[in-house]
Amino acid sequence: MTPTISTDALIVGAGPVGLFAVFELGLLDIKTHLVDILPKIGGQCAELYPEKPIYDIPGFPSVTGQGLIDNLLKQIEPFHPEFHLSEMVASVESIGSAEAPLFRVITDAGTVFETKTLVIAAGGGSFQPKKPPIPGIETYEEKSVFYAVRRMEDLRDRDVLIVGGGDSALDWTLNLQKVARRVTLMHRRDEFRAAPHSVEQMRALVAGDQMDLRIGQVTGLGGEGGRLSRAICRGNDGSEFEIVCDAMLPFFGLTMKLGPIADWGLALDENLVPVDTEKFETSTPGIFAIGDINTYPGKLKLILSGFHEGALAAQKVFRYINPDKRLTFQYTTSSSSLQKKLGVSGT
Template sequence: MTTTPTETDVAIIGAGPTGLFAAFQCAMLRLRCVLIDVLPETGGQCTALYPEKPIYDIPACPAVEGAQLIANLEAQIAPFHVPRLLKHRVDSLSGQRGAFTLGMTHGAAAQVSLQAKAVIIAAGAGAFGPNRPPLDGLGAYEDSGAVQYYVRRKAEFENRRIVIAGGGDSALDWALALKDMAARLYLVHRRDRFRGAPESLRQLEEAVSQGLIEKIVPYQLHGLHGTGGALEGVEVIDMDGNTRVLEADVLLPFFGLATDLGPVARWGMDTARATIPVTPSTCETSLPGVFAIGDVASYPGKLKLILQGFSEAAVAAHALYPIVHPEQALHFEYSTSKGVPAA
């Protein structure tokens, strides 16, 4: 679609996997929707941060890489020709349930607006960036690519000596994904206890027993050794002050993301620790007519899994239907019998 839309039924802020599935759910209910994202392409973190990272919590997919998941979601909504406003930052939200105005910045200065009856915020972690380790001279190694916070192409790590630091899912997943191609792979953590799915922990111990991964515990990063941005070794230190230098070509610190809701935090809805509390049965925020799904949404018992975001997308689409069509009752039909509505 070449014409920039000026009004729609549902504005979906965020075109990551949860936002894309929300577009599908809305389209299946014959609700017009527009996908909005500040990035130049759809996919969110799956595209920007880990297109080749295997994801294991998608039903019917034993494993799927981030880029392939996005391609599948794009194929799912292709019949509906959903408009996209990419490289658009939503700066303001005004109006009320059934009649919102979204003020957006496109590019350097262009201001555009969109009228919507309901809003779904699927902004993931909001504005995000890596938590960097406090190491002297870090910038030079970042510039050379010797220190990286995201893995975009696994082939770049073939036959390289890799140090992965961290104790969560990202550290575990990438250690397991790179173990068969690395010349040497170290996994550094401050304690011999990792936060991960039981199956990932089992695979880690198996890889350690096979000599594919060496656990360096309990140690923390302490320094970088090399010249001109070329990494030669990573220095680690234990709780007693003993140090060790690991010969390495690349360091991958996975200490999570620093997140910021950005303008969303100023739209008048309740927020809590860079998330937006919602009512679980509807995914509606404290601002009537505005819904939040995916990692940005919070409620008791919330699981930060993509599959949970998919469920929330369906809940939000059905909950907002009466806002768009107050005069119509929604008669739920299964997709197996309903099929995909004609364009």
């Protein structure tokens, strides 16, 4: 059992908006923890378009997704935020009052937070594995169809079909080939995006008859009671064939889903979280939503809007945490106390 982490502010989502909220909260002396389902920092900027230039960040005529994230990380360095990556917030329970909010937040990895405020900066929701729309696939999920491998042992001595052509597909092919009875890799073409080294290893195993490679796509599944026995496939020439397998691992990349946020008791409007435009607070006092995840009249899904929203939400977060303190508005250009926090000396 890991001890409960107590914090003033917990940010859900380590994309650009969550990162800048660290800055705005930091200027107000509020320490932050961030949780993100991805194994890396940067959200969509890092996952979907790290090398694409963005042209509408004020002050940057052009900056790549990764470039923006790198700059934001540098900007928030003085505040030492703590990141909890590859974790998804599974549940949020209110254990305080409207005047003095307190939330118990538990992630799917078992990390427990007690936080006075919660800032949802989750963009399009959480990145989750894409499920190929094969008819009836749901009935096999968790028994025979897996979108991630939790324990390799579960696949020992099974006939495993892996579908995909990227690094996940190739890495698991090479790993599971050692424990499975037989591994078949299926991809829609005989070219792979995965690292060339992994592809070479895979081809060597195929040449040595230690695994199979089939070119085509899965169109149907056969089995009983959630136990898979075969995959029905179509080759690129239109021919149908079957692959005997009792486990299938499709690797079709990630998609964004609202995920557990829907169960946190917040009012929702078509998978978005309605907020006011003064504090960007949700229907639950102490829970804020900033960036692409929120909605209000006139909302624009721009990174710059999320920055603004984070700055305003931070003011209200401060008032919850310091109900008796006066909040003086200060500029980083002239305030010696802000400059001290940023670790820079004024001129």
